[in-house]
Amino acid sequence: MPALNPSAKFRWIAAAFALLAAIFLQLTPASAGVIAKVDIASQRMTVIVDGSVEAVWAVSTARRGYYTPRGVYRPQMLKRMHYSKKYDNSPMPYSVFFKGGYAVHGTYSIKQLGRAASHGCIRLAPAHAAALYQLIRHRGLGDTRVVIG
Incomplete structure (x- = not known):
């Protein structure tokens, strides 16, 4: 697998974090x-x-x-x-x-x-x-x- 350049790696991490945050917010009763x-x-x-x-x-x-x-x-x-x-x-x-x-x-x-x-x-x-x-x-x-x- 080719290595990701720092910019692509950051975008991938940001996208993963946004997805996890969206899932967490849907599951939390805080709302x-x-x-x-x-x-x-x-x-x-x-x-x-x-x-x-x-x-x-x-x-x-x-x-x-x-x-x-x-x-x-x-x-x-x-x-x-x-x-x-x-x-x-x-x-x-x-x-x-x-x-x-x-x-x-x-x-x-x-x-x-x-x-x-x-x-x-x-x-x-x-x-x-x-x-x-x-x-x-x-x-x-x-x-x-x-x-x-």
């Missing part, structure tokens, strides 16, 4: 005004609004044998009260659906919050789920990201 960041290891959700931490809440994610998806998601749908067709018509108040049937929602099993206990959804105390639901409703689905890792 969202509302970020619901879920830390599966600590079973905590941090709610960030316009760059400031507004709340940190206990959650329950998937227990053994189930899976909570990881990644960055834009909420797809809000539902004030949803009943799970898959799990015995279980109530899911203040549901924020982010990937198919996966949602952040309230639970009445508040004693389980802070440890893995769900079938894959992200459970919150009902008051916290209501607050998140109202915040997303006010700010809009497009201005919100759910970040799970």
Whole structure:
């Protein structure tokens, strides 16, 4: 392979850097005004609004044998009260659906919050789920990201 002259090498490096920057900016949730960041290891959700931490809440994610998806998601749908067709018509108040049937929602099993206990959804105390639901409703689905890792 022939050696690149310094000018061509610089252009190649600049183009590669620009491409990586564009990919990073598309993947980062920083452009969202509302970020619901879920830390599966600590079973905590941090709610960030316009760059400031507004709340940190206990959650329950998937227990053994189930899976909570990881990644960055834009909420797809809000539902004030949803009943799970898959799990015995279980109530899911203040549901924020982010990937198919996966949602952040309230639970009445508040004693389980802070440890893995769900079938894959992200459970919150009902008051916290209501607050998140109202915040997303006010700010809009497009201005919100759910970040799970």
